Amino acid sequence: MSELRIWMNGALVDQAAAVLPVNSAAVFYGTNVFEGLRAYWNEADEELYAFRLQEHFTRLRESMKMMRFTVPYTDVDLDEAVREVLRGNAIREDVHMHLVAYVVGVGMDATAPTGLYINPRRRGRISAAGLSCCVSSWTRTSDNAIPIRLKCGPNYQNGRLALLQAKADGYDAPILMNAQGHVAEGTGATFFMVRKGRLVTPPVTADVLESITRATLIEEVCPNVLGLEVVEREIDRTELYVADEAFFCGSGYEITPIVSIDRFPLGDGQVGPLTRRVLRVYMDVVRGVDKRYAEWRTPTYRGVTV
Ligand SMILES: Cc1ncc(COP(=O)(O)O)c(C=O)c1O
Secondary structure: OOOOEEOOEEEEHHHHHHOOOOOOOOHHHHEEEEEEEEEEEEEEOOOOEEOHHHHHHHHHEEEHHHHHOOOOHHHHHHHHHHHHHHHHHHOOOOOEEEEEEEEEOOOOOOOOOEEEEEEOOOOOOOOOEEEEEEEEEEOOOOOOOOOOOOOOEEEEEEHHHHHHHHHHHHOEEEEEEOOOEEEHHHHHEEEEEEEEOOEEEOOOOOOOOOOOHHHHHHHHHHHHHHOOEEEEOOOOOHHHOOOOOEEEEOOOEEEEEEEEOOEEEOOOOOOOOHHHHHHHHHHHHHHOOOOOOHEEEEEOOOOOOO
């Protein structure tokens, strides 16, 4: 399969040509903010739908605001750029994209000049069989240190430390606790559990990213498609061990089941029935098999008014 080209500052370029100066703040300090999102191929519609673009643009702008840098593109420009990179690569399959705004200036205090690239890549599902997780001994960085609400590249070093330790210890993925000792999230995903028939997830003030998938589930998919309310509350460590089911969710993770935590099997140690239902319904919505929520799916090839 051919290599996908990158949209960089207004032009489609080959991967090898998408380069940044080594002394830029972007390379040296990782001064960037980004979004990760997916577009889904719908065979019946012969269309590629990017999921919840507007919400990703809004969050990108919030991250840019917190980092005090601006990028000279409107949401309409970004919308067109996403469709240009998908169309320009003639993509007719599911694809993941990173949308990255970065600072080219030099130094810790650099806020300008800035640039932006959109990097599409093929990325399969994380795991259908379910993950074996551990509670990490690394603490999720807190809002007054390196806020996770702010989606910048350097934040991911916290998750990387936890992930590498989890793997070294024989697990698939870590669950990070926050400085208050409550459950925060996974390295790049929001955490949900099922206890006593109810879906539970930590609040947005638990040192978690304000996840778009989380909002999709809490505000619409769970109550209005599945008839299930989600409880947002703090979760204790020991609740993890007696949960009936659990899953990670996110644009990249989609709905990824968790089957054990610290070697305690959840339920019967298989992917749980509620997790399966959430997964099926979510995948139908993002792909447009379920025709509801059309406003969340930006078509690539059909003309759209933005
Ligand atoms: C740290 C973190 N938490 C949660 C999520 C899930 O967020 P979203 O559903 O917006 O992709 C992500 C994914 O980007 C993430 O990186």
